[in-house]
Amino acid sequence: MEKLLRRGAVPREANTMSANSLLLWMSARTEGSWPQFTTAVEDLHLPGEGEERHADEAEELAEGGLSLQNKLRLNLQRLGHAEFWAGAKPREWRIAPPVLAVSDDGETAKGVLAGARSRRLVDRVATMSASPSVTTTTQDSGPDAIVLEGESKTIRQAASSLGITVQSNAAVQILMALPVIDDRRLWRQDEAPVGTDWRIDRFSATELRWKGSDRTDFDTCSFGLFRFRLAHRLHVLLRARGGVYAVPGQVGKYVVLRGHRRRSAIYDSGARVFSVPAICRPPILVERALISATGLLPRYESGGRGGGVLHYTGISQEVALLTSSVLKQVLR
């Protein structure tokens, strides 16, 4: 039977489809509930298991349970294809309208196609003339990135012919529409969950990791970010200014980094790359702005503090400045 042993066999599941199919399905349905979305993920038999677990994914695993459904959901939000939960009310998910996010660097412009896709739209993009050029890039746990490159006028004309809206300077406009991370009007006063079964961690700004903590530490702390976990439940609470506030985990981390005057963001102006520790992945709308430049999910590099590094490419200096301002970071 040894001859039957053959590792590395390509999965042959008859119904394996890609995240592109999921996006097509969502575009056809336009909106729906979370169970419908998860059912579609299962129904379309999306692969996604067995990938290397990144520190940022471990973080997400702790914060939401990184099932395939959640991973796809997060990536669809980051790429600007769909909105979920708070952004999709009154439904639980809604597909965003198709948009060509055009960024103009002077000589050449780049247009990233985001939002709903139909088979007809994709076919029309694929059959466009040589100018602008169309580049399709496959990426893990996300639909293909479709990018048009050429002259700004040509790209805008192409968008007009396709019947899709042009969004100029998407990254800049998104960032300018966001509050800074320490805008306390968005912090919701809350209380720590009761019970002794909760596992409590505290975020360390110096070590860039979650460290075990306890109720006493939480009660006596004047400024810090805490995480309460029990089974699949998660509460992220910020202790600041004498109060306890519920904040998104990534927002809380940057508040703490700011409070400890820790710099975590790096910008390489030559390579146009904006980098952060993986554990300090920016809040989702900030990340959306960074990704809109290329339509590509960040590149992960393992090693170093914070469980690795996330690199966002194609970032202009203005976008880097605005991002660091929103995150209350001083760029290194």
Next chain:
Amino acid sequence: MAWVVLLFAAAALAVVAIWLRGRHTGRLRTPVPNESRPPNAGALDNREESFAIRKRGGGQCSEDGAASADNAACASDQPLDEPSIALAANNGRLLAISVEEVSAHLEVHGDTSSAIDPTREPVGAPATPPANGAGLADARPEEGESESPSPAAGPAEPEVVLASDATATATDELEPQRPQVEVAVLPATVEAAEVGGAGLNGSSNEAVSTQHAGESEEPVADVPDTLEDPAPAARYRPATRGSTSTPRPKRARPRTPRESDTPKLLSLAVRLVRQRGGFCRVTLVPARVAAIGDSPAVHGVGSPTELSPLQENWYSDVEPTQLPELLQSGVAWESRGVQAMNARWALGGRDVFALSVHDELHGYVNTRRLTIGEDHVVLCTTERLSEVEALLSAAGASANARLEWEADGANRWVVLDGVQPSRPLSQGPDGDVLNVLRPLADAELVFRGGIRLTRSTYLQGFPPQIRLLGDAASAGQVLLDGTSADVNANGVFTAPGWDSLGDHIVSCSTGTKSYRIEEGTESWEPWDAYTWSDGESSLEIASRPSICGLLVRPPREETRAGKVITVPLTNPVLIGSRPGELYTCSGRPDLRGRTSSGYPPFDPVWALPSDPLHTDKTYAKVLQLGNGPVELSHVPVAGREGRRSTELWISLLLDARRKGLSLDSMDPGSLALWRSYCAAARFLGRRIR
């Protein structure tokens, strides 16, 4: 002897059923003499009625008309001169209790907790045992599916269960097709309780929530061979009643989850997902129904603290560390909800699992048996490997490869990949676990793949693959919309127009299936998804722009704005194509950056410095934002404000020209456009002066 056993089983069945029903109600339904019915009336018309006393006729007793062989109570031909309750036989004797006895007892004792002495002499002549002796055949536990035996019933404390109650309760708990047994039973012996209980529970093993996976082939709610301490069945305790001299018919109350202690039996699927490098991951996936709740607390060996929903019909995967052992020994989990229905998940332990593609879960899920033509994965213990391989070979389904299950550190299991049987096999003895590897010759049309919008509707351009599983020879010709379908090398059937819009029907000799192709939406509207938001909370400030995907929309209060414009801080003034169209953008002082944004009510063409005459023309430029030609048709602009803005529009253009500011683009078309705007400004300036 068998029929005696069956009768005992029926007795225990009724006892348990009545106890479950009466536990919370605390009431004992008293018999209602159905004087309106002739003594020779047949079965009860309505099992929810109070007990109706009538003569039983052979073969007519049970409500669904089951044969008398299935209903011991009907077997008696004994004419009853007085209202009575026919009993399941004890030692072959039918015992009868008169209504008067029951009523009298209630009056005296107020309850029936210490009810009639079972040892007393029966009223009326005992009936002859049913000739066929089948009696309660259906109460016999099915082979291989016996649930945990009911615990000892303890001392035979008398209990009275009325036939109507027994019938109603029994049918509440059993599958609808189970024949109703009209019996009133005396307390059963331990043996009877065990057998009857097993029978009841064994039959209810199939009453599992497979409505979400109607095509599910896997055995559902298999009971483990080694079940821990099942909850002992409580005894029936009718509650105290007031005067029962005039019993009233009671209607059955609708059951709510809180009132029912009987847990909902649900399946526990085994799922295998291939991973890279020849590895695989095996998990358990509990079935889900809404009545149990989204996150029920669960207990049992290997269970998580609580479950989390995966989708409508399933909870998220659970991967116990001792899963390799549990697959052999079996799994049983329970949840007891305060505000939700109790539930029980069970998976029978075995040495061989056959897994196939599932309609609702990706990966491979355990199935009842291999299917010809379908791709499978087989999970078997190392001890059974040789047998399994022999069977697979006989079925023409030798495994192409093996997968490595990392969590199985002791190498207890072998995972055979790429199992695709091509031949049917005759089945082995009942209960043979290897029957799962013996595919049947049945043929079945299935739809695979495609993008499904609803259960049978597919998105245009992504139709399903039509395949025939099983013994294709038995299926005959496959017709697609009445046309003979062609089959390609991959076994997929097609015909002209099979993927066109509209309804389609596929048929063969074994069945028919239909599907529909629909267009998807081609227009999508934006909305204000986030306004001044951190991604979770939004402040909905009307003066702030909103975000929807990558689209940034003007603030709600800017009703005339078409879109959001961003320009450098050095060029905040926006010029439109019509004289007077001016807008000044503003930056955000809380952000470092060199950008300002605005929401002009017109399409801007130029962005100029706020004071062109006094700016450093080394750095300052005129930015072109649009291509619109200047429009002079609306000049002169009415009103003082309009005149003022027109004058400002003119002066800004002329100042920029006087200063000699260059354009950011040296395109000839842009230059020509700029010159036309400057000429128009000069012309208007003279007119105004």
